[in-house]
Amino acid sequence: MTMLTEISYAAPVELNGAVLADIAVTALVDEAMLTPKPGLVDMRGSGAHTDLSWLLMCRSAHALRPAFEAMAHAGATMDDLSALRRRIGAIGRAGETLMMNATAGVNTHRGAIWALGLLVTAAAQGDADARTIAARAGALARLHDPAAPASTGNKGETVRRIYGVGGARGQAEAAFPHVTDVALPMLHASRARGDSETAAQLNALLAVMAGLDDTCLLARGGPAALTAAQTGAKAVLHAGGAGTDTGRAALRELDADLLARRVSPGGAADLLAATLLLDRLAHPNHRTTPQLQVTEAQHGTTAF
Ligand SMILES: CC(C)(COP(=O)(O)OP(=O)(O)OC[C@H]1O[C@@H](n2cnc3c(N)ncnc32)[C@H](O[C@H]2O[C@H](COP(=O)(O)OP(=O)(O)OP(=O)(O)O)[C@@H](O)[C@H]2O)[C@@H]1O)[C@@H](O)C(=O)NCCC(=O)NCCS
Numbered sequence: 422m423t424m425l426t427e428i429s430y431a432a433p434v435e436l437n438g439a440v441l442a443d444i445a446v447t448a449l450v451d452e453a454m455l456t457p458k459p460g461l462v463d464m465r466g467s468g469a470h471t472d473l474s475w476l477l478m479c480r481s482a483h484a485l486r487p488a489f490e491a492m493a494h495a496g497a498t499m500d501d502l503s504a505l506r507r508r509i510g511a512i513g514r515a516g517e518t519l520m521m522n523a524t525a526g527v528n529t530h531r532g533a534i535w536a537l538g539l540l541v542t543a544a545a546q547g548d549a550d551a552r553t554i555a556a557r558a559g560a561l562a563r564l565h566d567p568a569a570p571a572s573t574g575n576k577g578e579t580v581r582r583i584y585g586v587g588g589a590r591g592q593a594e595a596a597f598p599h600v601t602d603v604a605l606p607m608l609h610a611s612r613a614r615g616d617s618e619t620a621a622q623l624n625a626l627l628a629v630m631a632g633l634d635d636t637c638l639l640a641r642g643g644p645a646a647l648t649a650a651q652t653g654a655k656a657v658l659h660a661g662g663a664g665t666d667t668g669r670a671a672l673r674e675l676d677a678d679l680l681a682r683r684v685s686p687g688g689a690a691d692l693l694a695a696t697l698l699l700d701r702l703a704h705p706n707h708r709t710t711p712q713l714q715v716t717e718a719q720h721g722t723t724a725f
């Protein structure tokens with residue numbers, strides 16, 4: 422059963438490190454809960470993955486809270502940008518360890534630690550609108566981190582080299598254009614035309630999928646999978662989006678296609694979480710969260 426919870430706070434919320442970390446974790450949980458997402462983990466199941474689940478994604482999100490708070494603290498207190506870049510690089514790598522410990526070695530959120538970590542740091546540097554925060558995050562991403570390994574050995578790095586795409590690193594260095602120019606405008610336009618919050622968030626995800634060079638899709642399915650995901654996402658939006666019957670039918674087709682190909686747009690999911698983070702930063706006193714009531718009968722234990 423889906424419920425929309427709206428909580429308004431009378432007193433202004435101060436965006437300190439604890440609040441920023443809460444907002445980042447909430448954005449990750451909201452992304453994981455959003456259903457039905459094509460090929461991705463959601464409340465229906467593990468999508469195209471065999472080692473991921475909704476509960477694992479939520480456990481990972483909560484385990485990352487101290488890392489986000491530490492990055493926000495660094496952003497708020499360190500004026501030397503090179504030193505700040507080194508500091509958040511170290512925290513980001515420690516965050517990956519927290520994630521791996523929480524998930525018994527499954528990569529749930531490496532891309533999200535990177536994107537949301539940079540954005541939380543940039544948000545803590547001072548009051549600003551979404552585009553300015555993203556620009557600051559981009560400037561941090563472009564700085565050299567001497568402690569970073571020359572090669573991560575991750576799939577994204579290999580795929581970037583093979584296909585000549587920018588991936589997670591390129592998106593951050595360009596100041597998250599798919600978040601500021603694509604997903605946020607789609608989220609706001611969908612809400613403005615009366616779509617449900619779920620449909621508006623799904624449309625934001627689809628808008629990102631329609632153009633992103635998602636290295637998760639490329640790593641598992643090559644250019645054919647990336648083209649199928651982009652074409653399918655455009656088809657859903659052209660059919661009216663997730664708030665319409667025709668759009669939902671196209672979304673079911675896209676989901677079936679990605680599952681048949683065993684591929685998932687994990688990079689787009691991370692950027693949706695980044696979008697929800699920036700959206701909430703603009704309205705910290707007015708939080709709208711689709712919440713699902715999960716019974717133990719449905720999911721075994723809900724303790725995490
Ligand atoms: C710069 C880093 C992100 C390192 O990147 P690297 O090049 O080493 O590559 P990956 O770690 O493989 O990829 C980065 C992840 O980013 C997401 N992503 C992909 N494309 C894009 C895109 N175009 N724009 C933005 N984000 C993108 C994606 O993350 C999601 O998918 C992950 C699951 O991936 P994976 O396990 O590979 O795939 P599966 O299919 O599930 O695997 P199998 O089951 O088949 O085995 C999941 O994590 C999602 O989050 C990419 O995976 C950065 O990590 C870095 O340098 N960090 C150092 C610390 C630092 O400096 N931090 C700074 C402050 S935070």
Ligand SMILES: Nc1ncnc2[nH]cnc12
Nearest residue numbers: 453461462529687690691
């Ligand atoms: N919901 C999700 N499913 C699979 N991979 C993801 N990476 C980030 N969010 C994800």
